[in-house]
Amino acid sequence: xxxxxxxxENIENFPIDKFFQIGKDKGKKVLIVGEAPAPNGWRKSxxxxxxxxxxxxxxxxxxxxxxxxxELSVEKCSFTELVKCYVGKERKLLxxxxxxxxxxxxxxxxxxxxxxxxxxxxKTLELLNLYANSSLRMGEITDLEISNKRYTxxxxxxPSSISPIGHKNNLKIFEEHRxxxxxxxx
Ligand SMILES: [Zn+2]
Numbered sequence: 310x311x312x313x314x315x316x317x318e319n320i321e322n323f324p325i326d327k328f329f330q331i332g333k334d335k336g337k338k339v340l341i342v343g344e345a346p347a348p349n350g351w352r353k354s355x356x357x358x359x360x361x362x363x364x365x366x367x368x369x370x371x372x373x374x375x376x377x378x379x380e381l382s383v384e385k386c387s388f389t390e391l392v393k394c395y396v397g398k399e400r401k402l403l404x405x406x407x408x409x410x411x412x413x414x415x416x417x418x419x420x421x422x423x424x425x426x427x428x429x430x431x432k433t434l435e436l437l438n439l440y441a442n443s444s445l446r447m448g449e450i451t452d453l454e455i456s457n458k459r460y461t462x463x464x465x466x467x468p469s470s471i472s473p474i475g476h477k478n479n480l481k482i483f484e485e486h487r488x489x490x491x492x493x494x495x
Contacts, residue, residue, distance in 0.1 A: 314352070314395040317409035329389045329417050330357045336385030338424040339494060341372070342414075344433040344467070345392035345403060352395055357388045367470035368429075374476075375468070375483050379494035389417050391433050400432070407436040419456060425493050426453075426460050430467030430475075437464075448482040450489055461493055 316323050328346060331337060346352045347368070353361045358369030365373075369383045376382050391414050394406040418426075428434050431447065438445055445451050445464055453462045465482055466475030483490065
């Protein structure tokens, strides 16, 4: 039986700093939003994008390739996931868990003065659009108002090594928006 970890039925008791990394220096204002905790990431290690043995996960490596141009990294940026539950391979649970976890995510987003949100993956974008009532599109930089605050949002493909095509597409997206990203992330 696969292990699951659900927080969605008890959101009031979810500590705001759990699965929530505040970045350093200019990375503070950039919030990277993942889908749900990875099996071997900070659920086990306590450190975003790192395994228990202190190894950077492929997702983190690929993200750092995108971010290094702007002197940013997954270590320097803020990070959280939209869904707080760990659902293993039962991905069909993500929508329901994401809906119930949405208030936790909102609390985290509002707890700090973020300016830029980078959304990772098609499913995360789908959930954001569903619960923020928005229609953001993959690879496009758009302003989004959530609870009276305006964010610049860039949804990109999931940078995991499971879908190498995602990373390739992300390289294109970052190249395409280079000038704007320099302004936003510089
Ligand atoms: Zn759940």
